[in-house]
Amino acid sequence: VVGYLVLSSKDSRLARLGRLGLWFIPLIGIPLIWPAQAVAAGQFDLWLRDVSWQAGRTGDFIGSMLAPFYNMDPVVLSLGLAGLGYAAYRRDYFLLLWAVPFLLFYSTEGYRQYFYWISVLPAFSVAASIFLVKVWGHVADKVHKRLLPVSVIAIVVFGLANTSILISTDLASVQYKVAAYVISNTDQNTTILASPVYSWIFSSVYDKNAFIDYRDYLFYPVQTDNVLLVADRHFMWDQEGQQKLYDLYDRTENIETFRGNILDYDSRVYPYRNLYYNDEATIIEVRFGPAD
Numbered sequence: 570v571v572g573y574l575v576l577s578s579k580d581s582r583l584a585r586l587g588r589l590g591l592w593f594i595p596l597i598g599i600p601l602i603w604p605a606q607a608v609a610a611g612q613f614d615l616w617l618r619d620v621s622w623q624a625g626r627t628g629d630f631i632g633s634m635l636a637p638f639y640n641m642d643p644v645v646l647s648l649g650l651a652g653l654g655y656a657a658y659r660r661d662y663f664l665l666l667w668a669v670p671f672l673l674f675y676s677t678e679g680y681r682q683y684f685y686w687i688s689v690l691p692a693f694s695v696a697a698s699i700f701l702v703k704v705w706g707h708v709a710d711k712v713h714k715r716l717l718p719v720s721v722i723a724i725v726v727f728g729l730a731n732t733s734i735l736i737s738t739d740l741a742s743v744q745y746k747v748a749a750y751v752i753s754n755t756d757q758n759t760t761i762l763a764s765p766v767y768s769w770i771f772s773s774v775y776d777k778n779a780f781i782d783y784r785d786y787l788f789y790p791v792q793t794d795n796v797l798l799v800a801d802r803h804f805m806w807d808q809e810g811q812q813k814l815y816d817l818y819d820r821t822e823n824i825e826t827f828r829g830n831i832l833d834y835d836s837r838v839y840p841y842r843n844l845y846y847n848d849e850a851t852i853i854e855v856r857f858g859p860a861d
Contacts, residue, residue, distance in 0.1 A: 570666040634675065637683035640842045644724065645693055652696025655703065664699070668692040683846060731840040740850045743829035747799060747853050750825060752777070760791045760860065762817070763799035766849065787813055791860040796821065800854040821858030828852060 571592055578585060607616035638646050656664040671689045701724075705717040748767055752775050755761060761771050761779035771779035778793055780786060783804060786796075798804075798821050808814045829850035836845040 570663060573662060573666050634683050634686065637846055638686050640839075641683075641846070642843075643839075644727065645690070645697065648697035648700065648724075649693025652693065652698075652700035655700045656696055659703075661699075664692060664696050668696070734840055735843055738830055738834065738844070740829060740831050740844070740847055743827050743850050743853060747827050747855065750827075750855060751797060751799060754824075754855075754857075755797050758793050759795040759797050759857075760793045761797050761799070762786055764801065764803055764849075766801075767799055783807075783814075784811075786817060787811060794860055796858060796860050798854075798856040798858075800856055802848045802851055818856070821856035823854050824857050825855045826852065827855070 572589060578588075580588075604613065604616055607613045635646070653664065653668055668689050671692075675685060698721075701721060702717070705720070744766065748770055751761060751763070751767070751771065755771075755777055757778065759778065761768070761777055762783040763771065763779065765782055768779045768781050771777040772781070780789070783798070784807065796817070798817060800818060804814070804818075808818060829852070831844050831847060831850050832852075834841045834844055836842055
């Protein structure tokens with residue numbers, strides 16, 4: 570879409586090509602920072618292994634992304650799709666080039682998750698607003714035309730109200746409590762095994778012995794006598810097919826259990842259906858035991 574905006578400007582052909590070339594510098598250069606950093610750190614083989622693993626992951630078809638989107642925000646999804654359909658009818662290349670490449674990429678990618686929609690939410694919102702304004706603008710009846718501002722305000726109020734309700738649930742509070750508890754109950758002879766949600770805080774902020782990801786335990790030895798495990802819902806899922814993680818869980822003792830606020834809400838009822846996809850903050854165990 571950026572290339573389309575540059576090439577469709579009214580500047581001279583040379584100026585447009587020059588700007589397009591300048592755009593390619595960050596477009597290519599920024600993604601190259603990651604492998605360049607891996608080469609500088611002598612970890613290019615690990616980088617290549619992880620990229621290959623991510624590229625080879627499998628997932629469900631794109632419809633599996635539509636269902637969560639519909640459950641979380643049916644208004645944005647419905648109006649956004651209607652807006653994109655209207656953009657196709659009007660040949661609005663700006664919106665189509667913004668959204669369609671993402672959708673095509675998601676359709677062909679082997680692994681996908683519902684939160685990948687974040688990258689196209691702005692396009693959906695713009696398409697929905699244009700759809701509402703243009704469609705209502707074609708209505709000849711003055712009475713119905715007056716309903717346009719009311720309809721827009723109603724949608725805005727509906728969205729803000731639902732968002733405010735979800736924000737007020739304060740779901741992350743249990744994760745803050747877990748992080749504070751772990752920081753207060755570890756010493757230099759203990760390695761913390763947790764997901765990246767927590768590990769960067771332990772290692773980079775508080776200089777604790779912590780693996781970047783608890784799954785690193787499958788590949789690297791623990792250099793301390795003890796381990797402290799943060800067993801959230803993701804860890805429970807990842808135990809499947811990983812005997813070493815099963816053994817780690819069985820070998821450690823539960824020293825504290827934290828219950829998240831999410832359990833106080835019915836995730837089958839809108840707008841709390843959003844909470845169904847945030848089950849990392851449900852029941853979290855902090856477990857302690859020997860490293861081996």
